[in-house]
Amino acid sequence: MFLNEFKYFILSTLREKMLIRWLILFPMLLGTMFKLTMSGLSEKEFNFRAIPTAVVLENDDGIFRDVIKQVSEGDDPLLKVTYADSEEAEKLLKDGEVEGIITSGDTVSLTVAGSDMEETVLKAFTDRYLTQEKLIKDAAEKDPASLPALTESLTEELDVLEEKSVTEGVNDRYIIYYYNLLAMVAVCSSVTGLSVVTQNEADQSPLGARKCCSPTPKLISTLAVMLGCWAVGAFCMVTSVTFLAFVLRVGFGSRLGYVYAGGILGSIMGSSLGFMIASLVRGSYEKKNAVAMTVSLGGSFLSGLMVGNIKPILMEKAPIVNTLNPPAVICDCFYYLNIDSGLDRYLGKMAEMLAMTVVFTMIGFVFTRRRKYASL
Amino acid sequence: MQVFKLFMLILKKKLPLSVTIMIVFMLLYAGMAFLDDNDDKFTESKLDIVINDLDDTPESRALTEFIGKKHNIVTPTMPLKDALYFATVDYSLTINKGYSEKLTSDDTSGMFVEQHVYDSYSVAYMSSWLDEYVSCVRACTASGESLTDAISSAEEAMTLYTEVTYMSSDAGNANGMTSGSGFFRYLPFIFLSLMITVLSSVMMSINDKEVRFRTNCSKIRTTSFVLQILAGSVVYVLAVWVVFMLLGMAFSGGIYSGTAWLNVVNSGIFAVISAFIAVLISLLLRTQASLNLVCNTLSISMSFLCGVFIPQSLLGDTVLSIGRFFPAFWYVKVSNMLTGAELYSSAKVTQYMLIEVCFAAAIGAAVLLVYKLKVRSSE
Numbered sequence: 001m002f003l004n005e006f007k008y009f010i011l012s013t014l015r016e017k018m019l020i021r022w023l024i025l026f027p028m029l030l031g032t033m034f035k036l037t038m039s040g041l042s043e044k045e046f047n048f049r050a051i052p053t054a055v056v057l058e059n060d061d062g063i064f065r066d067v068i069k070q071v072s073e074g075d076d077p078l079l080k081v082t083y084a085d086s087e088e089a090e091k092l093l094k095d096g097e098v099e100g101i102i103t104s105g106d107t108v109s110l111t112v113a114g115s116d117m118e119e120t121v122l123k124a125f126t127d128r129y130l131t132q133e134k135l136i137k138d139a140a141e142k143d144p145a146s147l148p149a150l151t152e153s154l155t156e157e158l159d160v161l162e163e164k165s166v167t168e169g170v171n172d173r174y175i176i177y178y179y180n181l182l183a184m185v186a187v188c189s190s191v192t193g194l195s196v197v198t199q200n201e202a203d204q205s206p207l208g209a210r211k212c213c214s215p216t217p218k219l220i221s222t223l224a225v226m227l228g229c230w231a232v233g234a235f236c237m238v239t240s241v242t243f244l245a246f247v248l249r250v251g252f253g254s255r256l257g258y259v260y261a262g263g264i265l266g267s268i269m270g271s272s273l274g275f276m277i278a279s280l281v282r283g284s285y286e287k288k289n290a291v292a293m294t295v296s297l298g299g300s301f302l303s304g305l306m307v308g309n310i311k312p313i314l315m316e317k318a319p320i321v322n323t324l325n326p327p328a329v330i331c332d333c334f335y336y337l338n339i340d341s342g343l344d345r346y347l348g349k350m351a352e353m354l355a356m357t358v359v360f361t362m363i364g365f366v367f368t369r370r371r372k373y374a375s376l
Numbered sequence: 377m378q379v380f381k382l383f384m385l386i387l388k389k390k391l392p393l394s395v396t397i398m399i400v401f402m403l404l405y406a407g408m409a410f411l412d413d414n415d416d417k418f419t420e421s422k423l424d425i426v427i428n429d430l431d432d433t434p435e436s437r438a439l440t441e442f443i444g445k446k447h448n449i450v451t452p453t454m455p456l457k458d459a460l461y462f463a464t465v466d467y468s469l470t471i472n473k474g475y476s477e478k479l480t481s482d483d484t485s486g487m488f489v490e491q492h493v494y495d496s497y498s499v500a501y502m503s504s505w506l507d508e509y510v511s512c513v514r515a516c517t518a519s520g521e522s523l524t525d526a527i528s529s530a531e532e533a534m535t536l537y538t539e540v541t542y543m544s545s546d547a548g549n550a551n552g553m554t555s556g557s558g559f560f561r562y563l564p565f566i567f568l569s570l571m572i573t574v575l576s577s578v579m580m581s582i583n584d585k586e587v588r589f590r591t592n593c594s595k596i597r598t599t600s601f602v603l604q605i606l607a608g609s610v611v612y613v614l615a616v617w618v619v620f621m622l623l624g625m626a627f628s629g630g631i632y633s634g635t636a637w638l639n640v641v642n643s644g645i646f647a648v649i650s651a652f653i654a655v656l657i658s659l660l661l662r663t664q665a666s667l668n669l670v671c672n673t674l675s676i677s678m679s680f681l682c683g684v685f686i687p688q689s690l691l692g693d694t695v696l697s698i699g700r701f702f703p704a705f706w707y708v709k710v711s712n713m714l715t716g717a718e719l720y721s722s723a724k725v726t727q728y729m730l731i732e733v734c735f736a737a738a739i740g741a742a743v744l745l746v747y748k749l750k751v752r753s754s755e
Contacts, residue, residue: 018665018666018669021666021669022669026669026672026673029673029676029677030676033676033677033680033681034680036680036681036692036694036695036698037680037681037685037686037691037692037695038686039692040692041686041690042494043494044690045690046493046494046496047494047495047496048495048496048497048499048500078500078504090543093543094543095719096719107539108538109538109539109540109541110538110539110540110541111540111541111542111543112540112541112542112543113542113543115419115420115421116421116497117421117496117497117498117501118497119421120420120421120497120501121497121500121501121504123420123537123538123540124501124504124505124508125504126538127534127536127537127538128504128508130536130537130538131508131512131533131534131536132512132533134533134536135512135515135516135529135530135533138529138533139519143519143520146518146519146520147519149518149519149520150515150516150518150519151515152518153511153514153515153517153518153519154511154512154515156511156514158484158507158510158511158514159484159485160484160485160486160487160488160506160507160510161487161488161489161490161503161506161507162485162486162488162489162490163489163490163491163492164470164489164490164491165491166457166460166461166491166492166493167457167461167493171493171494173461173462173463173493307404311462312454312458312462312463312464315453315454315458315462315464316453316454316464319454339457339458339461340457
């Protein structure tokens, strides 16, 4: 009987068009949108590029011209320079063609039209020029004999910094959106989890009423539907991960097997969440569905599916939300897999998901057991 | 006015959903509006830096103190790699053991270790700044000063700041990546969600086959029926639009002025487009069950492709080419000009708004066509 129920539950669920649309097609569409709009976005948004700058030379200062030449040439130039007169430079700034105007007259001055990091870097550059100029002037006044040593030291190439990488995984902040997308697929599996109650309770559906009359023990029937839910959720998740990894070529790193494992456990947790919600919320299927969708999408919002910045804010201000919010737990699981070289934190999140699955399932069983009906 | 009353009756049932969506968006707006600031003077960006001083000498402490005068030295509330990844910390600097000795020796390699996620402007800035600091201290020691005096002289020289003039420019914001995130930028997504979820649903209930057949049997003429539905739709669209315009006023702290009124007109045109789209969907869909999915698919796709969620300046050419075929693209173009993300040109604003009006007319014509075909098929 168990296998029969299990088989027919899976077949009937997979024939539900809405389920296929929401749990398979919608994530595919959303993933495609993410891919279309976010590929290369991190580099565009965060990576340093030579800053377009207009340079106005009021006095023909050879030293300043040399300095500008030095920083605007080579492999990693700081500035992308356009020499202009002041009127032309102002027009370039107004048109947004340059970030700032560096004017070399009696002293070096800067004109900007914003307060972003680019303008700050420009100011740091001009500050540095003024600093060196001051040091040379001071030394010339105090002890002219020390000038050669000082200038030699100022022009010396230094290598003071060593870089240590933060992660060996994918260095793309926007990949969090894909993790959240998978988390959404997992928690939206809660909609299938509702069936564990609605298909087994006599007051929920005609099928439930028929099942209550049948000789199959309720535990067997519930377990069969429950496992069926887990299987359907896992199928949807595997489809989504495969689509993201092999069709959209989202960089999940070299540990794709662990991504599948995390996703499957997440979808099982999502189905169990649905089972718990259906057992706790009294009333129609629509009511249970509304609560499940609210919990799933609300949790996804708090995990950063809609506004990516919400995750770090909660990590700082209310870490407990991230610990208890199922989509955030799933998202963190993928995130730790990417950022850490070890598996400690990933396994910690997997254990948390497992614990949540057990708790949700237990609550579901407790609130659906021993139901008796006066009439069917 | 029987049909109008029926329209309002069904709308009333959908109102809680509409109000919920509005409240959620308003709360989101409240958060976003406070992030969107426009200064009229230049302020140097301050970085959040984590410093790990392994050297722990007077020289390393002096450096830490000096960095603290220009930037915020923070202690992360989460693991450092997470803080760097999520940019709650901009830069992590470790002052290696032996820093003070290396200040005066020939070998300066490995004085510091830096950690960051991207080779960003902040990283370029800090690398250059540290280089400058060490260079100045070494120059002062080379000129005969003691290390303590050299540090003081270097710090004094490094507090000499360039005179910065701030020029107000319409394109000033365009230089920044996060600009254009005004109140109006997100309205296409909200209007589409609100119109499709509520208006389509009401229209589908009214145009339900059985209801439609009963209405056809009644004495109400088709023209009157259509006009009453139109009146009901206008009331709803107007109500939604007015609520958001009032909200915009609340966030901007007063009545709109100058070119901000163009934003109001622009959003009005888009509200009409959204309503037409909603009506078209209601005519094309067979069941209400798939309405939510269509709503999400359409509103999210259009928002992603047209630059509602991600600024158009960051989108690739292919995406922008596809986006041109959607009205939201032209809406965002106008909004960008009015919020300073693109250079303002009244001719272009008019041109883009006219394109939106053409979209409205085209979708409106499609609605009439589909409606006529449906009416004929039901007759």
